[in-house]
Amino acid sequence: MKREKVSSAVIRRLPRYYRHLTDLTLAGVVRISSNTLGKAMNLTASQIRQDLSCFGEFGQQGYGYNVESLRNAVSEILGMDQKHTAIILGVGNLGRALMENFHFSHSGFVLTAAFDVNPSLVGKSLAGVPVYSVEHLNSYLQSTPTSVGVLTVPRTAAAPMADRLVAGGVRGIWNFTNAELNVHKSGVVVENVHFADSLLALSYMISEAP
Amino acid sequence: MKREKVSSAVIRRLPRYYRHLTDLTLAGVVRISSNTLGKAMNLTASQIRQDLSCFGEFGQQGYGYNVESLRNAVSEILGMDQKHTAIILGVGNLGRALMENFHFSHSGFVLTAAFDVNPSLVGKSLAGVPVYSVEHLNSYLQSTPTSVGVLTVPRTAAAPMADRLVAGGVRGIWNFTNAELNVHKSGVVVENVHFADSLLALSYMISEAP
DNA sequence: TAGATTGTTAATCGATTAACAATC
DNA sequence: TAGATTGTTAATCGATTAACAATC
Numbered sequence A, B: 001m002k003r004e005k006v007s008s009a010v011i012r013r014l015p016r017y018y019r020h021l022t023d024l025t026l027a028g029v030v031r032i033s034s035n036t037l038g039k040a041m042n043l044t045a046s047q048i049r050q051d052l053s054c055f056g057e058f059g060q061q062g063y064g065y066n067v068e069s070l071r072n073a074v075s076e077i078l079g080m081d082q083k084h085t086a087i088i089l090g091v092g093n094l095g096r097a098l099m100e101n102f103h104f105s106h107s108g109f110v111l112t113a114a115f116d117v118n119p120s121l122v123g124k125s126l127a128g129v130p131v132y133s134v135e136h137l138n139s140y141l142q143s144t145p146t147s148v149g150v151l152t153v154p155r156t157a158a159a160p161m162a163d164r165l166v167a168g169g170v171r172g173i174w175n176f177t178n179a180e181l182n183v184h185k186s187g188v189v190v191e192n193v194h195f196a197d198s199l200l201a202l203s204y205m206i207s208e209a210p
Numbered sequence C, D: 001t002a003g004a005t006t007g008t009t010a011a012t013c014g015a016t017t018a019a020c021a022a023t024c
Helices: A008-026 A036-043 A047-050 A066-078 A095-099 A134-144 A154-167 A194-208 B009-026 B036-043 B045-052 B066-078 B091-101 B135-144 B155-166 B196-206
Strands: A083-089 A111-115 A129-133 A148-151 A170-177 A189-191 B084-089 B109-116 B129-133 B149-150 B172-175 B187-193
Touching: A008 A036, A008 A047, A008 A066, A036 A047, A036 A154, A047 B091, A066 B149, A083 A095, A083 A134, A095 B045, A095 B091, A111 A134, A111 B066, A129 A134, A134 A154, A148 A154, A148 B196, A170 B196, A189 B196, A194 B009, A194 B149, A194 B172, B009 B036, B009 B066, B009 B091, B036 B045, B084 B091, B084 B135, B084 B172, B091 B109, B109 B135, B129 B135, B135 B155
Parallel strands: A083 A111, A083 A148, A111 A129, A148 A170, A170 A189, B084 B109, B084 B149, B109 B129, B149 B172, B172 B187
Antiparallel strands: none
């Protein structure tokens, strides 16, 4: 499967394709044309065919795409079959919300552990995932190669924690803190979930021009 | 202040400007040039000047921008002074995390109430915000004009809840469920926070090409 | 076969970058 | 004043859309 020079715009659409194809599968739809999918997703048929052509040929002239096999292809493109692992740093409300409500497995991840400084949490298990003391993070990472660290610690703890994750060899950081992380190690990716940025964009869109 | 045809790329950068300008203010920086700000934010100086020119003239030749007054200008552009109000729908882990850890006021919002179906939560108060029964949502919206509904209900409850919010006159929905909302009423905006999309994009970026 | 729809090449559109006169 | 830096216009780059031959 080819994969050169995929723009960030395309990368951001891939999860949406996956989500829509999943819904279609659940709805029992067997085949779909780029035209129909485009209408459902508010994209042009051209754009969908152009996007997919970054990765290969998945359709058939005169027929369109088989929903299930296209979904499988997108899943593979996204790396969902690569058995990525994740750990949670910080078991506050947000960390707990992710552990108990977010299905990491639906995105191809296995959540293997959580870490916190609070002694009353350490040793417990939430949603089947053990909570360890942050003291043991370094040794844990050494013994257990981990793909992604999920940063749900307080803002002040974010930067040093990110450094420890990078030193421990993670490949990505899923950053829920509003700290701007500067990760220098090449090959390590930071994906930010900035709640405030999102709410401010919404604020702009609902506001009257001053 | 002019405001015609502002592209979504620009809108998405506005909160980042605000965040960086806030950091600079806290660090005691008084003035900054588009060049220096660009380096800090990984943008070109041209782009910053072009972006700001959508809304007016905020700098001074030979000097640059006054950090505090530019921050105030961006704040106003984002509508942070418009006394927007928000309510939370669904006080599960995520709703609670937002109530207790997210500072709505830092984005110019006042969180006025939360709603849940769970009788053991109704009547309580979290972080100073009262939790009401969802039964009272409609009458609440009628008596208390509300800018934004924050959707942290289970996926299955998302669509009907969105309908009630729109009927109740909210101007925006901050959607944390993975449901794809179809809001038809013009002037009502949906801002999605799709955790899974974000994690899948990260998955793509850390994955080996198949 | 005829109709439908792909993958790809070419055309268009929009966003980013560069250049520069204006001026603090 | 001379140096710095803006706001804006023009040039470039990249992404989206349109067109169409290939073919199921």
